[in-house]
Amino acid sequence: MSALPQLITDWFAARGWQPHPHQLAMLARAEDPATLLIAPTGGGKTMAGFLPTLAELATHPHAGLHTLYVSPLKALAADIKRNLTGPVTEMGLPIRIEDRTGDTSATQKRRQRVDPPHILLTTPESLALLLSYEDAPRIFAGLQRVVVDEIHALAESKRGDQLFLGLARLQGLCPGLRRVGLSATVEDPAAIARLLARHPDPCAILQADPGPAPDIRMLETAEAPPWAGGGAAYAIPAVLEQVKAHRTTLIFHNTRAQAEIFFHNLWLANDEGLPIGIHHGSLDRLQRQRVEAAMVRGELRAIVCTGTLDLGIDWGDVDLIIQIGAPKNVKRLVQRIGRANHRYNAPSKALLVPANRFEVVECVAALEAVREGALDGEPRGPGPRDVLCQQILITACAGPFDAEALFAEVTSAGPYAALTRAEFDACLDFCATGGYALAAYDRWRRLMQRPDGLWQLRDPRAVTNIRMNIGTIQDTDTLQVRLRRNRGGKPLGEIEESFAATLTPGDTFLIGGQIVKYEGLREMTVEVSRDARKKPRIATFMGTKFATSTQLSERILALFAQADWPQLPAHTADWLSLQREVSRLPQQGRLLVESFPFDTRAHTCVYGFAGRNAQQTLGLLLTNRLEEMGLHPLGFVATDYATLIWGLDPVEDPAPLFDAARLREGLGTWLAGNAVMKRTFKTSATIAGLIERNRPGGRKTGRQATFSSDILYDTLQKYDPDHLLLQITREEALRGLVDFGRIEEMLARIGTRIDHVRLDRVTPLAAPMLLEVGKVPVNGAAEERLLAEEAARLLETAGIG
Amino acid sequence: MNACDLSFCGLRLRALGSGALFWPEAGVLCVSDLHLGKSERMARRGGAALPPYETRDTLTRLAADLDATGARVVVCLGDSFDDLGAAAALPEAERLWITRLQAGRRWVWIEGNHDAGPVDLGGAHLAELAMAPLTFRHIALAGAVGEISGHYHPKAVIRTRARAISRPAFLADRDRIVMPAYGTYTGGLRCDDAALAGLMRPDAVAVLTGAVPHMVPMPR
Numbered sequence A: 001m002s003a004l005p006q007l008i009t010d011w012f013a014a015r016g017w018q019p020h021p022h023q024l025a026m027l028a029r030a031e032d033p034a035t036l037l038i039a040p041t042g043g044g045k046t047m048a049g050f051l052p053t054l055a056e057l058a059t060h061p062h063a064g065l066h067t068l069y070v071s072p073l074k075a076l077a078a079d080i081k082r083n084l085t086g087p088v089t090e091m092g093l094p095i096r097i098e099d100r101t102g103d104t105s106a107t108q109k110r111r112q113r114v115d116p117p118h119i120l121l122t123t124p125e126s127l128a129l130l131l132s133y134e135d136a137p138r139i140f141a142g143l144q145r146v147v148v149d150e151i152h153a154l155a156e157s158k159r160g161d162q163l164f165l166g167l168a169r170l171q172g173l174c175p176g177l178r179r180v181g182l183s184a185t186v187e188d189p190a191a192i193a194r195l196l197a198r199h200p201d202p203c204a205i206l207q208a209d210p211g212p213a214p215d216i217r218m219l220e221t222a223e224a225p226p227w228a229g230g231g232a233a234y235a236i237p238a239v240l241e242q243v244k245a246h247r248t249t250l251i252f253h254n255t256r257a258q259a260e261i262f263f264h265n266l267w268l269a270n271d272e273g274l275p276i277g278i279h280h281g282s283l284d285r286l287q288r289q290r291v292e293a294a295m296v297r298g299e300l301r302a303i304v305c306t307g308t309l310d311l312g313i314d315w316g317d318v319d320l321i322i323q324i325g326a327p328k329n330v331k332r333l334v335q336r337i338g339r340a341n342h343r344y345n346a347p348s349k350a351l352l353v354p355a356n357r358f359e360v361v362e363c364v365a366a367l368e369a370v371r372e373g374a375l376d377g378e379p380r381g382p383g384p385r386d387v388l389c390q391q392i393l394i395t396a397c398a399g400p401f402d403a404e405a406l407f408a409e410v411t412s413a414g415p416y417a418a419l420t421r422a423e424f425d426a427c428l429d430f431c432a433t434g435g436y437a438l439a440a441y442d443r444w445r446r447l448m449q450r451p452d453g454l455w456q457l458r459d460p461r462a463v464t465n466i467r468m469n470i471g472t473i474q475d476t477d478t479l480q481v482r483l484r485r486n487r488g489g490k491p492l493g494e495i496e497e498s499f500a501a502t503l504t505p506g507d508t509f510l511i512g513g514q515i516v517k518y519e520g521l522r523e524m525t526v527e528v529s530r531d532a533r534k535k536p537r538i539a540t541f542m543g544t545k546f547a548t549s550t551q552l553s554e555r556i557l558a559l560f561a562q563a564d565w566p567q568l569p570a571h572t573a574d575w576l577s578l579q580r581e582v583s584r585l586p587q588q589g590r591l592l593v594e595s596f597p598f599d600t601r602a603h604t605c606v607y608g609f610a611g612r613n614a615q616q617t618l619g620l621l622l623t624n625r626l627e628e629m630g631l632h633p634l635g636f637v638a639t640d641y642a643t644l645i646w647g648l649d650p651v652e653d654p655a656p657l658f659d660a661a662r663l664r665e666g667l668g669t670w671l672a673g674n675a676v677m678k679r680t681f682k683t684s685a686t687i688a689g690l691i692e693r694n695r696p697g698g699r700k701t702g703r704q705a706t707f708s709s710d711i712l713y714d715t716l717q718k719y720d721p722d723h724l725l726l727q728i729t730r731e732e733a734l735r736g737l738v739d740f741g742r743i744e745e746m747l748a749r750i751g752t753r754i755d756h757v758r759l760d761r762v763t764p765l766a767a768p769m770l771l772e773v774g775k776v777p778v779n780g781a782a783e784e785r786l787l788a789e790e791a792a793r794l795l796e797t798a799g800i801g
Numbered sequence B: 001m002n003a004c005d006l007s008f009c010g011l012r013l014r015a016l017g018s019g020a021l022f023w024p025e026a027g028v029l030c031v032s033d034l035h036l037g038k039s040e041r042m043a044r045r046g047g048a049a050l051p052p053y054e055t056r057d058t059l060t061r062l063a064a065d066l067d068a069t070g071a072r073v074v075v076c077l078g079d080s081f082d083d084l085g086a087a088a089a090l091p092e093a094e095r096l097w098i099t100r101l102q103a104g105r106r107w108v109w110i111e112g113n114h115d116a117g118p119v120d121l122g123g124a125h126l127a128e129l130a131m132a133p134l135t136f137r138h139i140a141l142a143g144a145v146g147e148i149s150g151h152y153h154p155k156a157v158i159r160t161r162a163r164a165i166s167r168p169a170f171l172a173d174r175d176r177i178v179m180p181a182y183g184t185y186t187g188g189l190r191c192d193d194a195a196l197a198g199l200m201r202p203d204a205v206a207v208l209t210g211a212v213p214h215m216v217p218m219p220r
Helices: A006-014 A021-028 A045-059 A074-091 A106-114 A124-131 A158-173 A189-196 A233-245 A256-269 A285-296 A330-337 A357-372 A385-398 A403-410 A421-433 A462-468 A550-560 A570-582 A612-628 A660-672 A675-687 A709-719 A724-738 A740-750 A767-771 A781-798 B038-044 B054-069 B084-088 B092-102
Strands: A034-038 A067-070 A097-100 A119-122 A145-148 A178-183 A204-207 A215-218 A249-252 A276-279 A302-305 A320-324 A349-353 A447-449 A455-457 A478-483 A491-496 A508-511 A514-522 A525-530 A591-598 A601-607 A633-638 A643-647 A754-758 B003-008 B011-016 B021-023 B028-031 B073-076 B106-110 B124-126 B128-131 B134-137 B147-149 B154-159 B164-172 B176-178 B205-208 B214-217
Touching: A006 A045, A006 A074, A021 A034, A021 A045, A021 A204, A034 A045, A034 A189, A045 A067, A045 A074, A045 A145, A045 A178, A067 A124, A074 A097, A074 A119, A074 A285, A097 A106, A119 A124, A124 A158, A124 A385, A145 A158, A158 A189, A158 A385, A158 A403, A178 A189, A189 A204, A215 A357, A233 A249, A233 A256, A233 A320, A233 A349, A256 A276, A256 A302, A256 A508, A276 A285, A285 A491, A320 A330, A330 A349, A330 A357, A349 A357, A357 A550, A357 A570, A385 A403, A385 A421, A385 A455, A385 A462, A385 A675, A385 A724, A403 A421, A421 A447, A421 A724, A478 A514, A491 A508, A601 A612, A612 A633, A612 A643, A612 A660, A612 A740, A633 A781, A660 A740, A675 A709, A675 A724, A709 A724, A709 B054, A781 B154, A781 B164, A781 B214, B003 B164, B028 B054, B038 B084, B054 B092, B106 B128, B106 B134, B154 B205, B154 B214
Parallel strands: A034 A178, A034 A204, A067 A119, A067 A145, A097 A119, A145 A178, A215 A349, A249 A302, A249 A320, A276 A302, A320 A349, A478 A525, A591 A754, B028 B073, B073 B106, B106 B124, B134 B147, B147 B176
Antiparallel strands: A447 A455, A478 A491, A508 A514, A514 A525, A591 A601, A601 A643, A633 A643, B003 B011, B011 B021, B021 B028, B128 B134, B154 B164, B164 B176, B164 B205, B205 B214
């Protein structure tokens, strides 16, 4: 079908519009089994995805679900519903459009299962949940098309792996299903096409006109950025001026904590009382929805936000994007600035605001890359098996299944095309019996094989548990924050459990732009009261932490090598000169190591420029060596450029630390016991269904009934080191968090050229490291020494000793 | 031995880094909240199949403490099994192991809220055990004196100059000792929780378990 029905042509004509060429191209390919459209934000991408649906429904009345739309964000589903309902109503088409996300009411969800709309807008998690119902075949009966929006974002995560497994399942239910992917500009469209299409179906890639080059600059401020920190408070006056000069500004931050602090400071300086809102994933849903609604009505002049607004939500007339903090990744930056000026053929306008002087260098490097159109990206490995384990459990919830058929279905999903039968069987065994070397669960196996060979859940009660734990998003454990009950009990949002554990009554922190005082923990809720007087402690919300790409790292090292820096602002050039004066600048082909005392501890900073993950691994390996050497390391923090290690005793000679053979040899054993592996294990064990985040009858109480996932990890290491979950943990760590390849590459690059600079204070370049979040503790002898010290002090104070 | 001495009711008791309490004079080793068979119970109730190794891990540590102390009497202070079904379902190898540990010593199972009833294993089953001047029971009673109890799985969080460290802990004042949980699959309740803060006297101490036990004023 390639002709646009008259109804729709008339609608375009009545507005003096005509369809974009790529929208018509999508219509022409409407019968293809899979099509990927690459288009800039604002390129009428969504309409391109839905035009074939509207055309089909305009000419052929359809009963039940026709098109399923999946996006990574709940807000995006709601937004598309709004933007699609308008034209559909105006065209007078009898099409019912509904969204279904975690925010949809239970009543509405039940009704949707009985009587599905023509177009259902949802998220990968809600789709997975739908597929776990026994009546999934009836819900999806007649489904013709599936549209995956922002597929470039999904393709980078386990949410995408889960979605592509879900599509394989859907294809089994609806053999004629056609798939469409909508993507922002990416470096390797073919890789995304392979994920989208049923393996080994072909998938055409359509490219829309990318539009004019963006107008992107670094924000000029009267005041220089600070030497360290991520708040960018110095830029508040300049940012306010920009907000005043534009209709609507989106102010992006890399972390929620930074967004909170910036918003707080912005309000303190907002003398004119401009309507400015805040939006991030830790805020209470009602608060987020209020901001979204105000935005749609055009009532807000600016929104301070994080990655939750990253994707193509079309909220009114955004004419300026401000990125606070270094963009870390050229591709993401390009996608983010595409958010401004949602009119085709108008250049997007964006300003970069470095939060500190190191980020000035990063921003300049990123601007150069954007101008050259050099996108970055690294290929993802095969689909992870923890997601597969969850998929097997989801399948079992829907009813008895045949292992052979499920294997065939799973390997038709792009990420799992190369999965072997043995790998699949190991996952099935894990789901059925736990997959332990000790066969302990013959009686209580989770899945059992029936006489007819089909697999089913032994205990139907398990269905509730499994459904409650669907999804691959791993928020760290969070606690709800409420105003104390006798003062209204209003929910404000969430904070991390680990952060809550550090609070004592009277402590203050920021949430939703207000300062609150910690009153106490009641059941699993953090009770607070408003407190406007004090300076807050900083809430360590999780935020997406981007890793700086290899390309950017290399550009920065090249920049460092210049004799002077005409393209940098004077303050930053002066700062680099100062670093060159008191220490030196990191160079290609050499390794700079600085040692200095700070805050009663000895610090060593290693400028490896190997990327965050490799620098993190280096931190683990080096702290292990230091522990062996009796130097009492306490912890480390890694950025994309350096690893900063602190401990009780100073490092005298770093050269032996970088012996490649010893680092390699120790990798296996050292990795086993460290915190990063435990964190990785927790994530995979939760996805695979070994750890249940949610239990019927309320969440885990965090009291004596529950115990840490670290105990499970240690127990498996001790008694069952070849267990599937430990294999998955090692795989995940090696490909993601460990990235030993980059360390090898770095070691080869530096050879023996190690420059150790010892100083009596923090160096200009090392200072920002001290404020990095994500510090990794080392649990070694230093902990015993600290406890002994503190115990002695406490006993003495109490007069008991 | 890695232990911290506690003076209690005129006795010298030793809080071991493992979480066991030893009374050298009477040769009594007390452990609380073993929660043996926890993984079996979870699986039976349709939950996840946890690594089924917690019983052998707990018994391995208990055997090491028995070797190190040469205890003549063992008091398991309740919640020794995650429930009575878990006790009944212990694999043969682990039942035999417990029998071996019991050989040549007096063994007392105190009833807990998880295992309130006799189990089909050797040893005496008691609601509580009096050994003057001490009384062993699972859940502390208000107003009791000379009482050793468990149940709460206390843990203490100490803020040091570098970081906060959290460990299972003994809580002790002049009237009572509340034991940390000994079982491998157990979590903890912070001792500043109202249930524990209200139970202990203001001058109570906490002994943090670990490679070296550390005594501190009980954090509140």
